[in-house]
Amino acid sequence: MANTAKIGIIGAGSAQFSAGIVRDICVNKGIEGSQVCFMDVDAGRLDKIYALARKITDELGVKLEFKKTRNLEEAVTGMDFVLNTAQVGGHAWTEAQREMGEKHGYYRGTNFASIPQMLFFLEVAKLTESLSPKAWLIQSANPVFEGCTLMTRETKANVIGLCHGHYGYHDIAKVLGLPLEEVSANMIGFNHWIWMTEFRYRGKDAYPLIDEWIKTKAEKYWKTRKPAFGDNQMSRAAVQQYQIYGLFPIGDTPRFGAWWQNNSFKSKGKYFGTPLGGFDSEIGWKQYLDAMAAAVVKIEKAVDDPAIKATDIFEPVQSGEQIVPIINSMLNDKPAVYQVNIPNRGGIIHGFPEDLVIECRGLVSGGGISGLMENPLPASIISGVMIPRRAEAESIIYAAKECSYNAFLALILQDRRTREFEQAEAFLNEWLNDSRNIYVKKHLKK
């Protein structure tokens, strides 16, 4: 007989996460009997996800207890697990901030969109700390790296960040034509900034197979494929990053690893493939937003049409997300290794602060999470990408923590696309004064 848990899901209406998580909850026998509290500020979305969960459990005959609420405190009170998937202001506010950036010379926006998110994360972490002090706070909304570091430094909440980007090595195996079950890999770094330290095929180093592919097959692959928006793992972008810095960037990393690959739509096309220009171009991102909207419609269809079985639309099998399996490992003491984002305690990644949240492997069990120590990263990766990315992160974390004009100014002045002081001020003033910037206004130091 498995243990049961109380699980609060914040931002449960989230198109990106909700259906997958609901399905994973319903199919994982380890958490049967648990109570799940959905929370979202959007009543319509909340009703749909609640209805979807009930319909799937009914169809599967699984025992789970669901609640729904628009009250944050309720979703964080007396929980064993709090899952934060919320995007403050939704895609609308994110896109508005992006447009604001573009207006001032920041193509595809700035890292300021992280600030409202992190202010909200901190509210959730503080509530969790006081209302469910023993709970695990699972952070899956971005920015995982900066957000988890901030929460870890400022609260006593047990924070763990989760992402699925590390599965990117599956795409490498696929393109190289290697059966996935005979491939193993390890990739560490910061979330969305992970570099493959080990890649084996049948127990032997398989980096030479990548080198061979680059030499003999890459050009043809780039010229003939029609990449989908999520298909960046074997792009020219990723290969160039590997060639300069010495380790392959994995998952979301190729999207962000090199600024010059992303400074214009033309550059994106060159490095990520035309006509799409990769995940984050005007076109790629539009396709992503369309896919999110389609996901909402799919949920509505599964819920609203009594003639349709929800489990026909959402096949009742565990997804690739680690969230529910990790809850099961913790709840029922089933030790397993996952890819986690946890504080760098003990210097798992050598040379970085112990209170910086890194991404690495961790053994998860009833005892919590034990990070797996890693060999030192090569100096080319440390000085070329890790230290610079940490520097950027620290400015974002400080800006969110301090929430003052000067902290924000220091942050935008560090953006390499800022060309003049006045440009930085103009962007910052518009962003600060926007009526939708609710969390910043609430916390801004005068």
Add this chain to the structure above:
Amino acid sequence: MANTAKIGIIGAGSAQFSAGIVRDICVNKGIEGSQVCFMDVDAGRLDKIYALARKITDELGVKLEFKKTRNLEEAVTGMDFVLNTAQVGGHAWTEAQREMGEKHGYYRGTNFASIPQMLFFLEVAKLTESLSPKAWLIQSANPVFEGCTLMTRETKANVIGLCHGHYGYHDIAKVLGLPLEEVSANMIGFNHWIWMTEFRYRGKDAYPLIDEWIKTKAEKYWKTRKPAFGDNQMSRAAVQQYQIYGLFPIGDTPRFGAWWQNNSFKSKGKYFGTPLGGFDSEIGWKQYLDAMAAAVVKIEKAVDDPAIKATDIFEPVQSGEQIVPIINSMLNDKPAVYQVNIPNRGGIIHGFPEDLVIECRGLVSGGGISGLMENPLPASIISGVMIPRRAEAESIIYAAKECSYNAFLALILQDRRTREFEQAEAFLNEWLNDSRNIYVKKHLKK
């Protein structure tokens, strides 16, 4: 009776350092009887400085033994102190590298001029390590920060970096109208990147006096003064850096502390004062080079004209440089506190690696150097300027250590003025292939 030492001075013909050091050596009774070996690749300059030293000692009746050599090993063999003041290729190569940078869109040049310097530093340190393993290697040529860190990490030489920039607080006292003898200050960070953590007048915090000056007198000061090229301490640039980051930048720091103050001659004029545009503008730097040329002429005059007393031209009093006083403190066990650049052992500046060379106060005695522990710097300084500057330094240090195309590429790609990948490649290829780039060609990894 004082102890005597063997002192090797590399780049002894250096216009910036030589006359001052020679004079300090001659007037400091603590090192009388010592042997000084001047080394320079420029035979003409070497002869002049040797002649100047002999003439001054003759005039003062001081006992010192001088040698001169063009052979590096000779100047590093069997020494107690090795002083490195050399600029590889002289001002000519530095200026050529600057022009090369400007041609590719890097106004006033890139940080690549540090690379040949650091490769030479490493040769000197390795020679010192094997030929004078107990010697102190005093580094006064730039880049002190990156160069001393590289030598410390790669050799066992006892490296100490010295600079006079910390005296910048004297200018603050002067402009505020405070008698220097009643003012005390502390400024720490990295060389050319130091921030004033303490400023007292008659024992009380005097930062409010700076704030009052900014409020009531600064505008008039900026509008009415005619600044000399070295006169940046109370510039608009320094004050703005203080206002954003929270501590006053000292000495050379205001020159480099904010990129947007230095991205064009116009910006330099705005922040450092017109028509000069500060120390590092086209005009300011020309004045500096002219002053260096004048210093050479002054030495020649003092040496060549038998009717002139050298001590009439070079007044025989200790200069502001700490080099010879520090040698005296070590040699004769005369403990005193100096501003030094030493490894961050024990975390003198909290949160930075122990093998990074920082600038702080150190007690110097016969026992060597003991750094003075410092209170943590404010978070605004840590995230706003210290972590980003360290990130830049690590890329420079890695590039010099690795000396490979990719390491150099990673470095120039980090320059915020690099707008396209092709621009980085074009600059790099020109720099690598220049026939004057001797040390890089010698060490370049294929």
